[in-house]
Amino acid sequence: MLGFLIRRIIQSVFVMLAVALIAFMMFRFMGDPVNSMVAETATTEERDAVRERLGLDQPLYVQYGRFVARAATGDFGLSWRNARPVSTLLAERFPATAELVLVAAGLSLVLGIPLGILTALRPHSVSTQALQLMSLVGISLPTFVTGILLILIFSVWLGWLPSFGRGTVVDVGWWSTGFLTLSGLKALILPSVMLCLFQLTLIMRLVRSEMMEVLRTDYIKFAKARGLTNRSIHFHHALKNTLIPVITIFGLQLGGLIAFAIITETVFQWPGMGALFIQAVSFGDVPVMAAYLVLVSLIFVIINTTVDLLYAVLDPRLRVEGARAAH
């Protein structure tokens, strides 16, 4: 186990370095931010002076080396767009994205698993057909379309929920939370529904197919023959075995939620890291873009490693094999 962990950590470091390099290289071709930072009427001399001050005239490897050295200490420099340290910006925005992703992930699990079980236990009922249809729509419609539709129905027509922003947030230490106010909770609803839709349909279908598969296995048949209650069979035996691959997929998809949050944050003006990234892209704010990529890669790497470890913990067969191999 320990050996596995160490190997994974070393691999992760290489992955992070590669990501840093790619982030750095790609954004060499993003365009010149100097034009956004000087007056329309600035002279060529003034623009060159700014370029020099930003270090944009240094050779590539020097810029990359500086970048990695500083990134390792969490210093991603100053945002070119609003003159504040990138790490501060990210820390400010992280709670917004984290809360959104948490609620969306929670929703997709809380709704997805029961719905999946329902459709698995009653594969031919009307409700199952309806849910299958809705899940097809959920997967096919682009997320921003669902978002705009939600805004149209719930904000413009019905006026029940806000169409943008986080509502009133309360600062708990350095974490700004929307959970403690009514307007914060209301503002969370539409964006998290929009974000969870894809994940929800995925989990639902996965649980359904896994469960149907498990219900066909021999040990379930024997349990039925033995006279165990349906409830005990479905929820005690079948479900546990169903959930292992679901958790794996869910964990891997969690990174995808963070990525999709960019679109949700843009549509709902949610002040999270995704919105920050998009603004940085249109401005050409390289420090923020690079920092965001590195941060998200780090999150992905941590999640994937955790899922792998969790998998080994959950599935005893892996543990035993591992032990045998060690001998």
Add this chain to the structure above:
Amino acid sequence: MLRHLMMTAAAATLFATGASAETLRFATARDVYGLDPHAVTDSFTNIFTHHIYEPLVRYDAELKIEPALATAWEVIEPTRVRFTLRDGVTFHGGETFGADDVQVSLMRAVDPKSPLRGNLPGLKAVEIVDDLTVDLILEGPTPLLNNYLTNIFILDKGWLEANNAVAPIDASQGEEGHTTNNANGTGPFVLESRRPDALNVLVANAAWWDTPVHNLTRIEHTPIGSDATRVAALLSGEIDLIEPAPLQDAGRIEAAEGVRMLQNPGLRSIMMGINMGDSLVDGNVDGNPLKDLRVRQALYHAINMDLIRDRIMRGKSRVTGSLIAPEVNGYTEEMDARLPYDPERAKALLAEAGYPDGFAFNLNCPNDRYVNDEGICQAMAAMLAQAGLEPRLVTEPRQMHFQKVDNRQVDVFMLGWATLPMLDGFSVLSAMLATPGGEYGTFTPAGYSNPRVDELTKAVATEVDPEKRNAMMIEALMLAKDDVAWLPLHQQPLSWAARDTVEVPQAADDLVRLWYARVTK
């Protein structure tokens, strides 16, 4: 009796507090780049900080210059202008406004490290004559001094020193400054709170020196990046005023109850620059056909601006033959005349110039800077193709487009110019028509150099007599018009939307001045 009195008093208090709570919720496409008025030259950030800070002289709702923190000015010598400052003005923090604040603020703005120094060219020093009088020492006669000063805001010397903020911050280096998220000005509104990219809240300054035209007690500004969400927020009642309102939603907003569009012609003139260098960036013939005046005229004749106005701009732009808008000093009606749309004439001119089969060239446009920029360019590419040419359309984000323009890696390229903050034709002469060199010619197309235009530009820079100055400016602009150095298109429309209960003037410079706004019931 007492009870009666108390009830009346209670009722009166109720009315008093009820009547004065006017909140304006305002949404824009993006947030300001910080609250330091000297840290970045962005007109949106500038007009926002104008609610908190003030300049010595300011533009009113009709874009005329009027006294603000200075009540009078006098040219003592060509290089020395004396400003009399307003008495009895206090900053939001309670400090008294005086000559030392003006000196520190102006020198901060023109500091070599300040991004704003290009906005106040020619200021050498500020001398304090007494507590309410300052002398501005200039490099030479500066006829546009007041125009420049409308953009330079005054901060309090003591506050800057106490917060270690006397040195200007540049967005490209240095520590984060106190002035980025904190503000202390003399203006009509006080900063209550700022959450970057989420919410900025301003409250009315009860101690403002001027008599408010507005009746606002509170302004809540939210940036909403997505066009659709911003419109939805207006329609759902969460927002009172949006800027900009996307043109394609104009019909929807007009049709909805309780909201309306505010649309007027704006200052910003959109035009195409033409590469007159020795070779095309991406051509298929020897040399550069665009050097020939007939070829440039052919391009001009090939474009049908009326159609573009009606189809792409929904009838809202003002087609023009001039590089500056009518509100800008130096405009004459003669300049406004366009070469008519005449594709046959265009083909004839091309044949005459030796290109009967046309030629290929790049048509460079941004896709996220001007109103419908990409749509306009797509239409133009089609029109030019109809005239027998082969334009290669290149549309890209502003970062990349302006980088190419800077490096002259473009053939026919789009540019918009509002002449802000000067509102004077000299801005076009110095930045777009003069031969590149020193502080001139930042955007002048490659290869364009007209000695008479250069001569006139230098003369206009220092001529203080307005009549002589205008005559020279008009001559230079007409020369450039005949040269077809730039191909003028239109003045792009302003497009805001507001609830019917909100009254706000829409000045041609597209800047929202909420100290003129009123919320009615």
